[in-house]
Amino acid sequence: MLRLENVTKNYGKFTAVNNLSLQIKEGEIFGFVGPNGAGKTTTLKMIATLLKPSYGKIYIDDFEITSNVKRVRGAMGYMPDFFGVYDNLKVNEYLEFYGDVAGLSHTERDKVIPDLLELVDLKHKEKAYVDSLSRGMKQRLCLARSLIHNPKLLILDEPASGMDPRARVQMKGILKELRRMGKTILISSHILPELSELCTNIGIIEHGKIIECGTVEEIMKKVTKTNVFKIKVLDSADKAERLLLEEPIISDVYVDENHIEFDYDGEEKSIIPIIRMLMNNDIPIISFNPIESNLEEIFMKVTKGEDE
Amino acid sequence: MINPVLKKELKTRMRTWKTPAMISLYAILICSLFFIIFIESFVNSRYGVGFRPYSVRTMYIVITIFQMLLIIFIVPAITSSSICGERERRTFDMLVGTRLSSFSIVLGKLMASLAQIVLLLIVSIPILSIMFLFGGFSPGNIIMLFLFYLVTAIYFGSIGIFTSTFFRKTTTSTIMSYLISLFLVGGTIIITVIWAEFVRSNLYGSQRPASFYPLIMHFNPFSGLSSILLYQMGENIFGGLLYTNQKSVALLNLYINVGVSLTISFILLFLSSLKINPMNKFGNWNSGKKRKKKKTKIK
Ligand SMILES: Nc1ncnc2c1ncn2[C@@H]1O[C@H](COP(=O)(O)OP(=O)(O)OP(=O)(O)O)[C@@H](O)[C@H]1O
Numbered sequence: 070m071l072r073l074e075n076v077t078k079n080y081g082k083f084t085a086v087n088n089l090s091l092q093i094k095e096g097e098i099f100g101f102v103g104p105n106g107a108g109k110t111t112t113l114k115m116i117a118t119l120l121k122p123s124y125g126k127i128y129i130d131d132f133e134i135t136s137n138v139k140r141v142r143g144a145m146g147y148m149p150d151f152f153g154v155y156d157n158l159k160v161n162e163y164l165e166f167y168g169d170v171a172g173l174s175h176t177e178r179d180k181v182i183p184d185l186l187e188l189v190d191l192k193h194k195e196k197a198y199v200d201s202l203s204r205g206m207k208q209r210l211c212l213a214r215s216l217i218h219n220p221k222l223l224i225l226d227e228p229a230s231g232m233d234p235r236a237r238v239q240m241k242g243i244l245k246e247l248r249r250m251g252k253t254i255l256i257s258s259h260i261l262p263e264l265s266e267l268c269t270n271i272g273i274i275e276h277g278k279i280i281e282c283g284t285v286e287e288i289m290k291k292v293t294k295t296n297v298f299k300i301k302v303l304d305s306a307d308k309a310e311r312l313l314l315e316e317p318i319i320s321d322v323y324v325d326e327n328h329i330e331f332d333y334d335g336e337e338k339s340i341i342p343i344i345r346m347l348m349n350n351d352i353p354i355i356s357f358n359p360i361e362s363n364l365e366e367i368f369m370k371v372t373k374g375e376d377e
Numbered sequence: 378m379i380n381p382v383l384k385k386e387l388k389t390r391m392r393t394w395k396t397p398a399m400i401s402l403y404a405i406l407i408c409s410l411f412f413i414i415f416i417e418s419f420v421n422s423r424y425g426v427g428f429r430p431y432s433v434r435t436m437y438i439v440i441t442i443f444q445m446l447l448i449i450f451i452v453p454a455i456t457s458s459s460i461c462g463e464r465e466r467r468t469f470d471m472l473v474g475t476r477l478s479s480f481s482i483v484l485g486k487l488m489a490s491l492a493q494i495v496l497l498l499i500v501s502i503p504i505l506s507i508m509f510l511f512g513g514f515s516p517g518n519i520i521m522l523f524l525f526y527l528v529t530a531i532y533f534g535s536i537g538i539f540t541s542t543f544f545r546k547t548t549t550s551t552i553m554s555y556l557i558s559l560f561l562v563g564g565t566i567i568i569t570v571i572w573a574e575f576v577r578s579n580l581y582g583s584q585r586p587a588s589f590y591p592l593i594m595h596f597n598p599f600s601g602l603s604s605i606l607l608y609q610m611g612e613n614i615f616g617g618l619l620y621t622n623q624k625s626v627a628l629l630n631l632y633i634n635v636g637v638s639l640t641i642s643f644i645l646l647f648l649s650s651l652k653i654n655p656m657n658k659f660g661n662w663n664s665g666k667k668r669k670k671k672k673t674k675i676k
């Protein structure tokens with residue numbers, strides 16, 4: 070669907086994106102993560118045909134983008150990180166304008182606009198002036214705008230930045246809906262926990278280079294070597310601790326009243342005999358679950374955190 | 378299908394207070410001028426109150442020149458923010474990133490400004506048509522004049538659009554487009570005057586060249602206007618400064634002027650469309666020396 074081959078972008082002497090290669094398959098939701106100034110926006114702008122790569126090639130559906138600009142723009146919707154709206158224009162007129170600009174006929178346009186407004190929950194604001202909308206509403210409107218020509222690929226640059234928690238949840242809901250519709254989405258964000266829930270794949274970028282890339286599970290595995298498991302017992306926590314420490318694959322056990330956390334090596338399924346062993350020893354387990362190290366932790370571990 | 382940029386611009390521009398304010402101001406200025414000349418030449422005249430064809434001609438010429446000056450003054454103001462305005466409002470990326478061609482974007486912006494000028498011209502029709510009452514004019518005169526005004530609006534509009542693509546800030550763009558306009562209108566005349574002095578001082582006796590029309594004047598829209606007025610009224614508004622012995626093609630200077638204006642407009646619009654196209658073949662000009670981003674983010 071989308072392929073970047075050794076893409077480099079120089080601003081004068083400064084290299085913002087450095088020899089970056091990446092592949093995104095149809096239907097994937099690719100989370101693009103990195104600290105400020107890592108080169109996320111620059112990369113997304115190059116994909117959106119708004120910046121020309123200094124070196125390297127980008128392909129969308131096997132079409133090289135700089136020589137197939139019109140076709141590529143028709144297949145892709147882009148939502149910038151910072152954007153403005155026109156004065157003296159109403160919400161429906163705003164979408165009509167971008168529909169016209171995308172080359173839709175009036176009938177096509179008038180058919181999709183109500184659906185889009187429904188999707189982003191702005192039906193009630195249809196006749197409001199766009200500059201009177203709240204920031205979150207503008208962001209949703211901009212998302213609707215990027216969808217107007219029904220693109221297969223969506224490039225979203227921090228779509229939830231500056232939104233309050235409720236608006237974020239709403240945005241996440243919309244993105245899930247889009248995923249259901251089968252769109253391929255490339256989304257950059259610094260709200261990492263949200264990405265882990267939404268994305269199928271993650272790429273971590275720093276100083277213009279991809280430093281980790283893969284499915285969400287792969288990334289987790291790569292970065293966290295030991296697994297953490299948590300159980301809650303009704304009582305006999307001390308006994309459980311003793312039993313757990315005897316197991317060879319368990320390295321550490323922490324007890325906090327009735328909560329027990331332990332690190333173990335090996336695959337996920339090696340936890341099964343341990344739980345069986347605890348049950349056989351009459352430990353009253355009331356809950357057990359693995360602790361997934363979240364993306365935030367991974368992110369902090371992987372990137373050095375220098376803000377360029 | 379109508380250019381979408383034009384459609385949107387017309388909609389948004391008509392909703393501001395600026396457009397009606399501009400039209401009213403324009404009408405007031407033209408009317409005031411009309412009455413000043415009217416009173417000066419018919420009422421306060423030392424020949425007594427009355428009608429003289431000669432004064433009507435003067436009135437026509439003065440109003441024509443005044444209207445031209447107004448257009449030249451207004452057009453840069455409404456075009457020089459067209460592209461930088463998009464940049465400053467941060468709608469630029471979303472516009473150039475669409476399937477609309479860069480040239481259509483530039484053309485849409487120009488046409489929206491022309492539409493405003495057409496409005497102004499329509500407003501002035503009733504005033505000009507008062508002169509029909511005195512006779513000696515045909516609607517053809519006005520049509521020819523208005524078409525030339527439009528060409529001039531395209532010419533100066535293209536300059537405004539050009540500066541708005543090459544300068545990032547609206548203020549810089551506006552200043553630059555006014556400087557260029559000022560040069561084309563005033564600068565060329567000053568150069569011509571100096572050149573005329575030079576020619577005269579190098580001549581012996583009282584001989585005078587058969588024709589004096591420096592090339593640079595063809596870049597000045599008043600060259601075309603003076604050609605129209607010479608044709609319609611038999612009056613050379615440049616007096617003894619500029620003259621030709623060209624008699625075979627009466628409106629030759631008008632044709633040259635129109636040709637020059639439209640050619641320059643096309644070149645400027647084409648360059649502008651290249652400049653705003655991030656994928657243009659000549660690479661991204663000055664992408665290296667863009668200002669460092671300064672942005673505040675809410676996180
Ligand atoms: N037009 C430009 N001219 C010069 N340098 C630029 C330009 N745009 C971006 N940069 C630089 O390129 C680097 C990458 O910027 P970019 O905006 O891609 O980062 P980002 O990952 O999107 O960061 P953020 O999380 O803050 O949005 C930064 O160091 C920035 O200063």
Ligand SMILES: [Mg+2]
Pocket residue numbers: 109110111150226
């Ligand atoms: Mg960014």
